[in-house]
Amino acid sequence: MNKPLPASAPAAHSRFSSPTWWRGAVIYQIYPRSFQDSNGDGIGDLPGITRRLGYVADLGVDAIWLSPFFTSPMKDFGYDVSDYRDVDPIFGTLKDFEALVDEAHRLGMKVMIDQVLSHTSDQHPWFAESRRDKTNPKADWYVWADAKPDGTAPTNWLSVFGGPAWEWDSRRCQYYLHNFLASQPDLNFHNDEVVEALLSDVEFWLQRGVDGFRLDTVNYYFHDQELRSNPPLESGPTGNDAPAVNPYGRQLHVYDKTRPENIGFLKKFRALLDRYPGTTTVGEVGDGDRSLDTMAEYTSGGDKLHMCYTFDFLGNGYGREFVTNTLTRFETRATDGWPCWAWSNHDVVRHYTRFAPKSTDPDRLARLMSSLLLSFRGSVCLYQGEELGLGEVDLAFEDLVDPYGIRFWPEFKGRDGCRTPMVWDRNAPYGGFSHGKPWLPVPAEHIARAPDGQLADPGSILAHYRQFIHFRRSEPALFEGDIEFLPSTGDVLAFVRRHGNTAIVCVFNLGPEAADFALPDGTTVEAIGGLGFTASEAGGVVSLPPEDAFFGRVR
Template identity: 60%
Template sequence: MSSDLNWWRGGVIYQIYPRSFFDSNGDGIGDIPGVIAHLDYIAELGVDAIWLSPFFTSPMKDFGYDISDYKDVDPMFGSLHDFKHLIEEAHQKGLKVIIDQVYSHTSDQHLWFKESRESRDNPKADWYVWADPKPDGTAPNNWLSLFGGPAWQFDTRRGQYFMHNFLASQPDLNFHNPDVQNAILDTARFWLELGVDGFRLDVVNMYFHDAALTDNGLADSPEKQFVGADKVNPFTRQYHVNQMCRDENLDFLKRLRAVMDEFPGTTTVGEIGAPGGMKYMAQYTSNGDKLHMAYTFELLEKEHSVDYIRGTIERVEQNLGDGWPCFALSNHDVERSASRWGKDADDPKAYVRTTLGLLATLRGSPCIYQGEELGLPEAEVPFELLQDPFGIEFWPEFKGRDGCRTPIPWLNEAMGGFTSGGHPWLPIEPIHRQLAVGEQGVDTESTLNFSRQLLAWRREHPALKDGRFEWLDSDKDLLLFRRVNDQESLVIALNMTSRELPVEVSGSAQTVPGFQAATGDRIPAYTLAAWTE
């Protein structure tokens, strides 16, 4: 294991969606022993850490993001003993382990909520966000749920509404109550004591709400638009600063950081979906006393023009100050980047490689979503096989998240080598089978072997891990920047277009695996080029 306490600063993170990684027992659902079985594959990829999406006890209404026991493993995924074994095996292979933590809400099956809803005067009565109806019996205010409809559900036992930013079975915790904060910090300490190396914090900007329950206004300008929700969703029509992104969040994040600091070498990365997300990204990572890293949804949107990518990076660099970003182009919530960005490319395979090159060279910590290293496109899941409640609600304009969550293809066979059973929880995408690990592993020109070579090349250049970022003058369609630290100065040129572009760079040209070399003053289409100065 690395002794570098700042390993996360520029470390490459590999996101695992356990349900779809590998099924070890033939029940059609991926599990923790399945992750252990393929740790060598991950280590050989050349990443520094794995991040596991939720595997905690849950009724699975939102596939693990509705937790009913923060301190145990759902039997579907294995046991706490299996998870401890995973930590041991990962650490032996030089991999850090980051796990999802879902603090803003629980399942309605959590013992805390079961007690809270029993009466208005029990010990946990104020652990969730409860409010009386308006005089006409309607919800307390106009807040909306991300998953459709009001953010309020009436409960007959208390005669009150409870708040839910997501499903009605996912009630929001009341972080204005110090007891709730203490219970959550106790949860964090439990996993840190087990040996995890960090947390990915789900919807980290949604912990607090406006205690006065002030109505949301209209999202009547671009800066008020929520980033990270499909535009067919009525949720995007409101300006959600009363429902989330409250200043009180900063004090709680400082408390959480103090707990993390008890365990040197651990880290946090926060997910921020919000209007003006860059502002909160900067706020939450400033001064070294809150989050270590954060990411917003700008590079997870469908827009991918060179101007948009440059503008996003510029906003990060201008706003973040002493904070540190985490960049992802794909995850378990959005259409895979190979389809979302690359489906209209003249050479989709070459375009995918260039996007991976972008991810590997920006200032920040890259996060690769399982299958991204294979160049997997979005899977087609018919309505009758959908599992995602988000997609079922908004079909067909928004097909939900199942298309990016289908099982990883290990072999080119009927069940993709994912399961020995006949019924995976989501169907195996036929196109994915042709891109299986077994097929790509023996093909020296495959996207998988390219990804391995790219990450190995990245490790050879210390400036790409923690160096500063400086823009250089270039053609408007070229991304040209310098990464520099005390050890080296490296110029990166990224041509994400389908045509050759002019480039003016001095320095010693580097061979970047998998890309054509820039010649003279030209850089080929879909190419990453580099020069040392």
């Protein structure tokens, strides 16, 4: 058994006890199946996560987000819940979870967990009862509908995972709705009993010390009760909702998600959390070209979600204009909302791989992009392994387990490539993840980037993440200040972060060629050193090497 990396001392920062700790927080996403295996079965688990929390705390993050660990048949690897109030045996027990929360809190980190509320597993007792007949007490807990006279589905709605979003059930002789797998039936949020049951399940975890929730598919909760079919997307597929090979992206999804009734539910959810001061929410919004507007609406007013993220920065968008337009659109629309930004997560190709073709030095670009993300106004989610510079793994078809990738192979390879196990030790089998064969392969190129080697290198990607996260934590202008974009051209992106009497100028050269940037007239800055960049300023002009950045205090 490999020895764990040294545990951090409890974090001594005042924001941990603040009820608004989440504003500007850095949240580290852990995919439990792939973080650390403690019993040799090849699958990560809760005791394994607890063992590695010292490493996460040393990064300087404010919170961890755990992807689902609830009881599940694992058809969608935990995003198909069959019991909202228990831990699946492959991950451990409720006592293991409580021990994890205690250790995270001891180390000064909050704990956020996934809540998959839009649908359950078809093995959930609620669905087993609902499908029995049309008159049982839970008959209306899921979205059931009669066939059209010709036997076809009630609407043209499509599943994100491919094919129709309706599945025929021979017991009730009706169709049920599933926005994802047929084994993930959608709950009927128009039924008040469903809403109350779900909120009760959420409170179960609040009472066990959970500090917040990442809400999966938060805009999918309600459906159109008139069962109107979606119109086509006149502009053609954008790739924001689904890969081009998936027909899901050919519809304008106005009736199967993002319904106006969702606002009322989000207010109920917020009212529950307000009874537990210091807790928070971050919602996942997948809504095509409307995502930023939906994100703004869901976080406005202080009575719905605390934060949301979209897929805008989780795709192939890149460059000064794209970043500026995305951030400005949210800032303009959400005058009182709060965003959460990320480059990578468990659903998308890792950003190291997405951005590498744009660079002659991908490691250098990885450092730059992490600093850019951590300089945005808003909170930030980091995905396990990005701090090591891990790229997407190109798996063989026979290694795939993700139903999404299996369905659309080879044009779309699914999500397995970003979910391979975390590495810890260059000299241990499977990179120290497990002493048994892992559930997904561990590639040699990942093992070479294990943290036991990077920790000793002050120029490593890991060292840069740790350094910049701690820098961000020490600067209120960065974690909660306003943002003002400065006019720039070419590959140079520049903005000022302001908080109180403090202002920090942030300038980034996203291109492969050196560039200069002229500060606004009358601006005097003092360069902030020690961040691993070599850009300099003289006479009001910032000189930027390729893929480099400059940070300066306005004087």
